[in-house]
Amino acid sequence: MAKKTDSQQIDLGLLPTLLGYRLRLAQLAVFADFVVSTGSAQMTPSLFGALVVIEANPGLKQTDLARAVRLDRSTVVSVLDTLEKRQLVIRKRGLTDRRSNALELTATGKQLLAELLPRIEDHEQRLVQNLSASEQTTLAQLLGKIFPAD
Amino acid sequence: MAKKTDSQQIDLGLLPTLLGYRLRLAQLAVFADFVVSTGSAQMTPSLFGALVVIEANPGLKQTDLARAVRLDRSTVVSVLDTLEKRQLVIRKRGLTDRRSNALELTATGKQLLAELLPRIEDHEQRLVQNLSASEQTTLAQLLGKIFPAD
DNA sequence: AACAAATTGTTTGATATCAACCTATTTGTT
DNA sequence: AACAAATAGGTTGATATCAAACAATTTGTT
Numbered sequence: 001m002a003k004k005t006d007s008q009q010i011d012l013g014l015l016p017t018l019l020g021y022r023l024r025l026a027q028l029a030v031f032a033d034f035v036v037s038t039g040s041a042q043m044t045p046s047l048f049g050a051l052v053v054i055e056a057n058p059g060l061k062q063t064d065l066a067r068a069v070r071l072d073r074s075t076v077v078s079v080l081d082t083l084e085k086r087q088l089v090i091r092k093r094g095l096t097d098r099r100s101n102a103l104e105l106t107a108t109g110k111q112l113l114a115e116l117l118p119r120i121e122d123h124e125q126r127l128v129q130n131l132s133a134s135e136q137t138t139l140a141q142l143l144g145k146i147f148p149a150d
Numbered sequence: 151m152a153k154k155t156d157s158q159q160i161d162l163g164l165l166p167t168l169l170g171y172r173l174r175l176a177q178l179a180v181f182a183d184f185v186v187s188t189g190s191a192q193m194t195p196s197l198f199g200a201l202v203v204i205e206a207n208p209g210l211k212q213t214d215l216a217r218a219v220r221l222d223r224s225t226v227v228s229v230l231d232t233l234e235k236r237q238l239v240i241r242k243r244g245l246t247d248r249r250s251n252a253l254e255l256t257a258t259g260k261q262l263l264a265e266l267l268p269r270i271e272d273h274e275q276r277l278v279q280n281l282s283a284s285e286q287t288t289l290a291q292l293l294g295k296i297f298p299a300d
Numbered sequence: 301a302a303c304a305a306a307t308t309g310t311t312t313g314a315t316a317t318c319a320a321c322c323t324a325t326t327t328g329t330t
Numbered sequence: 331a332a333c334a335a336a337t338a339g340g341t342t343g344a345t346a347t348c349a350a351a352c353a354a355t356t357t358g359t360t
Contacts, residue, residue, distance in 0.1 A: 100325095124169060146281065222349075
């Protein structure tokens with residue numbers, strides 16, 4: 001008597017027409033797949049983003065990392081606490097400016113990142129698997145039009 | 151000597167190629183504009199979403215609301231605490247099932263929602279103003295392809 | 301009818317995030 | 331040189347969220 005799948009007779013009103021709602025659903029899906037994809041590494045998009053940016057800009061300071069990954073400076077503190085506790089990152093005292101830290105990946109951090117990259121590629125592939133190549137390009141373009149600041 | 155705007159020589163690595171990163175940027179922008187758009191109403195996407203779904207489904211219970219807006223049941227408790235404190239929503243005891251609450255908007259809640267709707271429309275318009283009508287359609291389609299479950 | 305299993309709303313504990321403030325240090329002005 | 335202003339990292343407090351456990355109630359099985 002159709003009791004299994006009728007859970008969604010709920011009217012979402014105008015929500016499905018709102019871009020913000022769509023984006024939130026999208027992010028939920030992406031995040032879930034990300035965590036699965038990275039498996040046992042206890043990784044999150046935030047931690048991963050920090051690793052990527054530090055690798056690409058060794059020696060950068062926390063404030064610049066914060067701006068790059070669009071997190072508050074205070075949030076970056078806790079992100080780095082986590083990464084440093086896992087021995088993936090080190091905070092070296094700034095040479096020229098003793099207020100700042102020079103961030104670098106440890107050998108372990110570089111290694112983990114290297115192991116993660118193919119998994120992230122798979123993850124990305126999985127997300128866009130229902131889109132043709134041109135559709136993927138279009139999506140990126142449209143998102144870029146709405147939200148500049150690359 | 152170019153010290154004002156050179157803050158972004160930071161290499162984001164592969165981040166800009168990741169859909170999840172793009173979506174996060176998008177959400178940040180949407181959220182910021184949402185809050186501005188709704189002005190003094192102390193509104194957030196979550197609270198607004200709950201109001202919309204309750205209006206469209208008067209009498210629904212918290213568990214169903216949670217599923218609809220994709221929040222945990224426990225999160226819905228705090229959302230409703232907020233909305234009820236502001237006298238926008240009431241939790242009526244369920245008639246048939248005494249475990250559940252029947253949610254309804256108060257008169258104030260209906261009125262606020264009515265006042266909010268045009269602002270949300272403006273908000274939405276502002277977001278997609280750089281896209282043509284067909285581009286808007288395309289974007290919605292592509293997002294829908296990646297993330298079903300409307 | 302009795303009792304095991306599921307469901308509902310809630311509480312508690314954990315994590316992620318922002319904003320405001322703090323101290324140490326550096327930079328800029330006089 | 332002296333000192334005001336800006337900057338760096340950090341701490342604290344607030345909010346949003348999830349997950350696990352819980353009591354009350356309902357449903358299902360015998």
